[in-house]
Amino acid sequence: MTEERLIISRKTTNKFFLMIAIGVILLIVGIIAMAAGGGEHHAEGHGEAAATAHEAVSWTKRLLINLWLNNVYFTGIALAGVFFVAVQYVAYAGWSVLIKRVPEALGYYLPIGGVVMLLVFLFGSHDIFHWTHEGLYDVNSPEYDPIIAGKSGYLNTAFFLIRMIVFFALWILFFNWLRRNSINEDLHGGTTYYHKSIRISAMFLVVFGISSSVSAWDWVLSIDTHWFSTMFGWYVFASWFVSSLAAITLTVIILKQNGYLKMVNANHLHDLGKFVFAFSIFWTYVWFSQFMLIWYANIPEESIYFIDRLSGNAGNFKWIFFTNLLVNFAFPFLVLMTRDAKRQMIMLKIVTIAILFGHWLDFYLMMMPGTLRTSASIGFIEIGTALVFLGVFLLTFTKGLTKASLVPVNHPFLEESVHHHV
């Protein structure tokens, strides 16, 4: 088997830089507009809602929550990439060997994600997380909140930071460990690295199982501090994993269309398509399991979460709520149902792009109603931040892809992957 080296041309890198530049310009425009106009005002809304629709939100708060949103989204994609590789190892999977370097390279974003996450939390914790306000825990303060005070054993800044740092340290450690073994295998061959990778992956999966759930509670669920849901860890995991699968599939297709990954054929795409299809349904299953029980029981402390996203907040999030289901469930479900659709690049491309956008919206819907509330909208700041993150992500990801051969030349299951047939 011959090596395949990806070469990212200067032109492509410049495109990514241009993406970041446009993002920064949009951000500056958005910030200036907000600072000068005191926020974008919405004339819509009726009666009482109109009064609350004008809650002023500072541009710093809006910027910080956007940074948080995009960083959680992209970190999740990177993490789920490493998870995908680990699952393939533990399952002794043969088919995925040819595309394995793609999810592997996603992990290169993790260190950046860790640093950004830490910085945004240190500077913006009060803007993003209600529970970080000191007064909530002080019995003599007018702000005292017995419910949140009762959670202080878990939800306190020090423990939160420890968890964040430990998780990122573990993820980066395991990512580097797996990656090093994978590259050493290319250089030296033999099955030692393969067997070692299986053991590393098994350990990582245990770490991932716990840390992905806990980080979902910390980074996303704790924004709505009073609310809780036992499905939430799964929900965020499903969202991360399906976005990551979409990113992997899209990258494989783009690489293939540019003449790389020559041995990847419709059979590999078919399996990736099945993954995207299945986990879109899995995400919906978790979404519905969470929604229906809360809707049925109709207990105020639980249903407030969905009221905030439907009729609450001046109906600000209603369209996103339904778009979310449409783009992330109905669209992939109907389009990817047939065998032919999963084997055609164009269909997969359309669906994966829709899913990547749809799950960004999903995270938007998880974070904005609890922070920006009625003043949330998708404007220059949102698009700008997303573009900057996308640019940075693509730069690190493509750089990671160029660091090793796209074909893991000495993987023991390479031959099986080349002859994969479904």
Added chain:
Amino acid sequence: MTKKFVLGIYDDEDVLLQAIENVRAAGTKIYDVFSPYPVHGIDDVLGIKRSRLPIVAFFCGLFGTSFALWMQIWMLGFDWPMIIGGKPHIALPSFIPVTFELTVLCAAFGMVITFFIVSRIRPTTRVNVFDKRSTDDKFVMAIEVNEGTTDISTLNNLLRSNGAIEVNEKEVIK
């Protein structure tokens, strides 16, 4: 009524696949090939078209969805309206689990029943086992003999030259 078949016995998967291609290229119609396990790519070389069973599954599933929704809406909304948990009579989210289950049930049963009908499998079906070794370690290629038109010795040579380890003849009751 009996029918006569010529059976080519093979003991190697790759030889078999090549043989199928050559035999078909020589203009011989293969009745069927029996194998102890599924052979990758055998459908393509035998020229078997993709099954249309998924289409049946889709429409059976669609029927299940519509039937479940209609049943629940009619029963709980019109025929015998009841207030359950303070929800409206027609409360769609609570209908989804039943709808899902009936969709899966109808799709699955529809597929199995259609498969039985199309393959003509029923309790009285008699299965002709051409060669018992096809359930163990041999591949059996069966070619139907049409009296008068099929030249058995040429067929014999064709199969043997393509790697058959044995060529037998067998009459089966149809």
